[in-house]
Amino acid sequence: MTDFPFAIETRGLRRTYGTGADAFEAVRGIDLQVRRGQVHALLGVNGAGKTSTLEVLEGLAPATAGEVRVLGLDPVADRAQVRRRTGVLLQHSGFVADLTVRETLKMWAATVTGARPVEESLEMLDLSRLADTRMRGLSGGEHRRVDLACTLTGRPELVVLDEPTTGLDPESRRAVWRLVRDLRDSGATVLLTTHYLEEAEQLADQVSIMRAGEVVREGTVAEIVAGHPAEISFRTPRRDLPLPAGAEVSHDGGTTVLRVADLQPVLTDLLLAARDAGVELAMLDARSATLESVFLAVAADRAEIQQGAPA
Numbered sequence: 402m403t404d405f406p407f408a409i410e411t412r413g414l415r416r417t418y419g420t421g422a423d424a425f426e427a428v429r430g431i432d433l434q435v436r437r438g439q440v441h442a443l444l445g446v447n448g449a450g451k452t453s454t455l456e457v458l459e460g461l462a463p464a465t466a467g468e469v470r471v472l473g474l475d476p477v478a479d480r481a482q483v484r485r486r487t488g489v490l491l492q493h494s495g496f497v498a499d500l501t502v503r504e505t506l507k508m509w510a511a512t513v514t515g516a517r518p519v520e521e522s523l524e525m526l527d528l529s530r531l532a533d534t535r536m537r538g539l540s541g542g543e544h545r546r547v548d549l550a551c552t553l554t555g556r557p558e559l560v561v562l563d564e565p566t567t568g569l570d571p572e573s574r575r576a577v578w579r580l581v582r583d584l585r586d587s588g589a590t591v592l593l594t595t596h597y598l599e600e601a602e603q604l605a606d607q608v609s610i611m612r613a614g615e616v617v618r619e620g621t622v623a624e625i626v627a628g629h630p631a632e633i634s635f636r637t638p639r640r641d642l643p644l645p646a647g648a649e650v651s652h653d654g655g656t657t658v659l660r661v662a663d664l665q666p667v668l669t670d671l672l673l674a675a676r677d678a679g680v681e682l683a684m685l686d687a688r689s690a691t692l693e694s695v696f697l698a699v700a701a702d703r704a705e706i707q708q709g710a711p712a
């Protein structure tokens with residue numbers, strides 16, 4: 402690879418744990434391209450290989466095979482350079498329990514060049530009120546905000562966030578979303594993992610969905626959702642109601658569920674058929690595919706009515 406227009410680029414990245422008969426391939430040849438200045442969400446169920454991938458990008462572990470460039474550099478060979486320009490939020494972190502929040506941030510700031518002033522970090526993460534509280538006295542969510550403040554202390558141009566909002570209440574989660582948007586607006590690149598699909602919908606310019614060590618979908622949320630079936634559900638005692646063509650029909654208790662590639666014409670036909678038959682469709686619900694419904698289908702490797710383009 403000679404040219405690196407991306408903040409992160411991998412080609413054929415593999416990561417295997419163990420050797421011989423015990424070897425387990427957690428990452429199976431992924432091509433990942435994270436554009437500069439974008440928020441990119443890496444999604445997947447537990448064990449899909451997200452953290453194993455991030456650890457390679459962070460230079461914490463070498464790739465078993467494939468090419469990896471982070472800010473155009475090799476994350477292992479050029480680790481010092483990459484670390485200086487990157488902020489990493491791990492899933493778990495350790496702090497000295499007896500230090501206050503301010504002391505913790507000060508200590509952290511002393512380890513990076515061009516550090517953000519501690520008071521600015523406190524304010525940015527809404528921690529000013531807690532500046533003199535000892536770390537051991539913080540709630541899980543407050544602790545996570547200190548984690549984030551440390552990650553951003555060095556004003557990184559690339560920010561890697563492994564489940565940044567796990568354990569945060571809805572208000573704090575939204576505050577982190579604002580922060581991520583601000584980071585992007587200031588020109589930083591953000592790669593994040595999350596199990597909250599709404600978070601990916603809210604934040605991500607690009608999404609990659611991993612399953613069993615492979616990237617199985619990628620694109621914008623709109624691209625990923627396009628072509629996936631919408632769902633119409635209703636209850637009616639009339640089993641003889643003529644149902645529109647082009648729908649995959651199932652029954653869940655007393656609820657009829659139609660999975661359809663194209664919502665509007667099928668819904669129109671259904672409503673007309675119901676009117677003509679004088680039938681009331683109780684609890685009628687019609688919804689387009691969401692990132693969540695696609696994610697669940699992809700995670701379960703479910704066949705789609707009209708398959709979205711695989712990555």
Ligand SMILES: Nc1ncnc2c1ncn2[C@@H]1O[C@H](COP(=O)(O)OP(=O)(O)OP(=O)(O)O)[C@@H](O)[C@H]1O
Pocket residue numbers: 418419425427445446447448449450451452453454
């Ligand atoms: N040190 C290890 N030795 C052997 N297998 C491992 C090791 N670390 C992870 N794995 C396995 O690799 C696979 C991918 O794990 P990984 O932690 O990368 O998934 P993940 O997508 O980050 O999951 P989560 O959402 O739970 O964090 C899993 O099957 C896991 O059990």
